[in-house]
Amino acid sequence: MPPTRTDSQLSESYIQDAFHSYLKSSLTQAKAERLLDADVLSSAEGDLMITGPALCLYFAALRCTTNPPSVPLPRHNKNSQPMELSYDNCPQAFVSFLRVWSSTVPAIQALAPEYQHDLARMICNLEPLITPLQPSLNGIAADLRAVAIEISQRRSFQDRYASDLQAALDSGTTPTAPSPKRAAFVPPPMGTHGARRNTPTSIFPRSHLLSSPPPGSSASSGFPPRSPSPQPTILAHNSPAIEFIRETLYASLADALDQQPALRSLLKTDPPRAYFASVAFAVLEVATSSMTPDGAVIGVLGEKLTLEKCPPELRPFMAELAAIGRAARELQEEDDTIAMKHAARGQEIPPTRMDRVRLMLEQGVGYAQGRRDNEEGRRSVEGRAVSFTNRINALSLGMTRLKAFRERQDDVFKVLAGIGA
Template sequence: MSNEQLSERHVQDAFHSYLKSSLTQAKIERLLDADVLSSAEGDLMITGPALCLYFAALRCTTNPPSVPLPRSNKSSQPMDLSPTNCPPAFLSFLRLWANTVHPIQSLPPEQQHDLARVICGLEPLSQPSNPAINGIAADLRAVAIEISQRRSFQDRYASDLQAALDSGGGPSSPGVKKASFVPPPLYDPSPSSSANSSPLPSPNSQLPPPSPQYANHNLPPQNPSNLSPYGPGTAGSSSSSTRDSSPSPTILTAESPAIEFIRETLYASLGDVLETYPSLQRLLKADPTRAYFAAVAFAILHVCATSITPDGVGVRGILGTTLTAGEVPLELRPFMSELLSVAKQAKEIEVEDDEIAMKCAVEGREPPDAPRMERARTMLLEGVGYQFSQNGHDDDGRRRSLEGRAVAFVNRVNALALGMTRLSTFRERQDDVFKVLSGIS
């Protein structure tokens, strides 16, 4: 095993080689069908890398766990990816994956297969099911989400899917279907951004306006003080009285689809998000692509906290308009339903955090851990491996467990953000949105 640090490109090539074989294997075992692979619907952007990590765990034969890398040619020496030769950019991924190897290998074969099914969004076959499987799947998905946010992954994922579609075996014929996955737009900071930097843009540097169809609603003029710095909306405004007094004309007309309402409501909250979390602005310089996904995830949390109707069945967003779950077209209802469910769970988490804090205060002691919502926000910003130090332990020396509910919640928010930003209507404005975001630093 070599201790010389491998290049990022070497590791990327190995990962995508295994990813192609993992997707092919999943197709052969009917965990993923050709229609799903070609359309890249749902959270396949997460499922694919998670499957790759699962199969890598099954192949692992070393202790501590390492990943056997494919040979570049027959004469090359076998090599493993280990903590001693892993590029720093991937070290947290490797450590988090290593924590799942023993739990996965300890499962009986039928439960290992159930784990693969859960990763692919299928129900386990064994009854009663092993509850530990859901925790392991959440761990793998947490690492997979981090991988899927890397531009180097996004640029190559379509060819990975196509390789699985073209492979022999399985229920489809080679060449019949084509992978339709399209990576998000490139998010390169403007060359002039550093010359005109400011903590937040002025109200005159708002996002380009949404589709002109919104002008057809005859809405009254809006008080400029209620506008988010990022767009034409009240989502994110801290003035509940102003929002409550706003008219609520229907947004659902042929000219303005519901998805535009959801998109503009999320984008309108980005100004408040960036003002609240200045570290997001720093991330925009260090890793623009990941910063975009993090910003959308935080915008989702912001909408969940400020814009959900009291009965939990609708969203109040741009121009005071309310959209209820029942008014959303069928193809968008999974997104709307998940947004409302995330909002409900976020509220439950914050209530539980408050109860723990109050109990500790009464007992005169400090809470044993940071509030769960605070941990979730930190993971959204820093990545799921943020607590690991160089020796693979938490800062307090204890081994970090990824089985906490905070990780599952973060996965849910990240998956919703990834799914929404892949919709064509979101992609239409992502370039415009990120031009403004990348100018803030």
């Protein structure tokens, strides 16, 4: 159907249809260029939720011919007038996406073709071919992936992504020789099950799990320790490692809601997005408060899970959780150094990168772009705050795609809704 407008704005549904049309062609092109193979496209890995939309944004930037940048939209039919998505007609829900994307267009188009190809490879988690690395690629890739993460948290995207992936898998096949691969992507639960205010919170214990921070943890490096008031949990001492990790993260969700009040409002308007944001805060909390120097997690029941005890398929998640903790400490130390320098000069202490990370987790990368306009010169070429935020979001998306997390998401949605009511 042709696009509909509210005043001068295009409808959200029309933009969604256009995006998924381009997403199918972008995934198909990436498959043809061997940036993504059939095994990756058919997998249910969390990072695939980021890669697809980021590629779509990348190809849209290459196609852009306007200044300021706008997105050419598919024609309804051959007789319809060409139309472009711009600030004049963009639905309010997508303005922050358009703003961040448009800031990357000049930089992408200014790259030599070989660097553009390396950027596409980085988006797909492949090593760049040109050495040394073009420094600006990190920042561009971080921004595209940040917008892609926010897109992937929208229910309208989740419900249609499997068909987009299947369209790419089916490309180049015939009805008599269809693709043997099927897209395994399954959206998370809706979280709309009439949760009551008195939803039992024993499913979702508060995260004061430790009587003291683990030795050598980040509690001595600027991050506050948890309060010593252990709570009961459904987790048994002999539970599998994935359940241990899941319950440790889920037990931190209540603190995330306490510390980030805006998440409560988001629970009412966009429960899936609120869920992902809450899990991302829980990842940051556990990484900075419950990790030991050797990469073990001290979690529910005061139990310790070491990397050696972790099944091989979960070790990458554990290793990344520990790496996020180390990166957070580095950012905190750098923020402290910057603050001391400004204080010594009698200057106002600027917002820290960790402040911006938390605001991006809560409000999205559009917040960072808005701040960027007022803080010219403060953002490094690599966009470290955006990259670090992406790293947290990517891990939370990847973990929530695991079967053990999906099994409990429905219950957690109910409790989240009860808390936000």
